[in-house]
Amino acid sequence: MTLDPPTILALTVALAAAAALYLAVEWRSVREPSLLFWSAGFATITLGSTLALLRSSGFLMIGIWFANGLLVAAHLLFLLGVARFTQVRLSRLWWLLLVAWLGMLMLPADLPWSKAMLGVQSLLVALPTLRASFLLRPHGKSLSIGAVQLRYVLLIHGVFYLAKALSVLIPGTLIDLAAFKGEIIQVSLVEGAMAIMLIALSMTGSERYRREQQIARLAARDPLTALYNRRALDLRAPRLLAQVSPAQPGALLLIDIDNFKGVNDLYGHTAGDRLLIALSEMIRSVVPRGALAARLGGDEFVILLTPASSEQIIELGSSLRDQFYQLAAQTVPTPQPVTLSIGANLFDQPPASLTALIEQGDTTLYESKRGGRDSIRLVDRRTMQAP
Known part of the structure; x- marks a missing residue:
């Protein structure tokens, strides 16, 4: 089976759906809100990647603009999950990223605007991802290996999208969002599939460690006074x-x-x-x-x-x-x-x-x-x- 863009997108859909389902099952058992945000993020990626397949059939509004907007929303959900995980209150200004994306709907769907579309979308993904990685920085040593992994996976993922946003400034770069043409787009599809696996595993490991620590603390504490038993x-x-x-x-x-x-x-x-x-x-x-x-x-x-x-x-x-x-x-x-x-x-x-x-x-x-x-x-x- 050739790993062409549609095949990679189909693989991304399967991985994101599996991650969303697994994190939702974990949330039902422990009711940790961060798991719910992360599960919703992967569900959003599942929907966005599915809609992205429609661009090959000529549905550009849904397959490009709406699908890529869902990718931005998914990374905002990841940021909300990390904020909940680290107990940090986020500014409402982060929701302006979605407003900025809606502004991109004014752009025409022809090839010359593909670069602008990819550059803005990559930047809007990079910002919440890098912020999420930064929020995890003081928690890496105190929480778990999973938290450290999540921090660095998000950091690499965010830097990749930042580099992708800057790469569109290179003269002569071929970017055709409608036909999945251009090395930048193909590399991004592969990176996205790999990132989904690593982010999901790191999120799961982080929450499992926290749950084990909570159970250990409860077992060591008097339930009424919270002093040691x-x-x-x-x-x-x-x-x-x-x-x-x-x-x-x-x-x-x-x-x-x-x-x-x-x-x-x-x-x-x-x-x-x-x-x-x-x-x-x-x-x-x-x-x-x-x-x-x-x-x-x-x-x-x-x-x-x-x-x-x-x-x-x-x-x-x-x-x-x-x-x-x-x-x-x-x-x-x-x-x-x-x-x-x-x-x-x-x-x-x-x-x-x-x-x-x-x-x-x-x-x-x-x-x-x-x-x-x-x-x-x-x-x-x-x-x-x-x-």
Whole structure:
């Protein structure tokens, strides 16, 4: 089978339709809007490439102007998908590209205007494509190999169309859009088919990686407070505990809400949940960079940090207690005050296990509650003396 222009266009139709269908199926399962934009873009290419075949039968208005206008629209949809993927808001001025293309409808359909038509259309495709590649630039290292691939495929694709727009300025260049004649047109058809495959694969890889990352984040987070759960703490704590030494002590703070049941009894579990969320936000605001904070379950939370000092622990615990007491007293007043009890351990040797360390924290926390609640109890296990 000869790869003449109509054959290449037919191949392009098949590839674009397959890409549109696959991305639409992916969108139905994950409901990620970027997939929907990209699927719509490939569907638009499918329609445009199908209509382009009609130019050989003399339907120039549909086969040239309308078909090429759809190609511009498809790349705008790709740009919208990338903007959604990178969470960037685009200017509405980008829609002026379609208005510019409508202006091309005023041009006659004869051969002398083929160069102008190809030059303008190539430029209108290059601009959104290069912009999409630029939007992906800060995300290449942080997201996935697929995002990097998509960025460079779009960059090469955009540069190709920019070069094609400039090539029409070369004197003596044969460009006949009606009959698919001219090396520029034939090379563009081949490049378009290859670009469809590469762009579709890169888009799919990027979204799959993001979905896997989202699933991993959800599995590691407490669904109510978005702090780490116990499983995630078990996985991350060993690396932090391995850094503990006499020169760099570590600390574990076990935090429990006093009289929390009274909140649920008087105001309902929704109010209790709001209080847990508020406490988790307070914890995030006071823990230093590199520390671990997790919800162990119920109304019990843990903070693990290194390096640490007794002064830092007392300051951190007191700040939490003060903030929480004021919030609880204002929002959910109860006969018995809703406060925090904190049991803290300071140590300079890596513990036998995280479980053993939490058990020590439980003992210290119990001493804090037994001493009257609304307090912080610190045990300095570097000297085995309690202040």
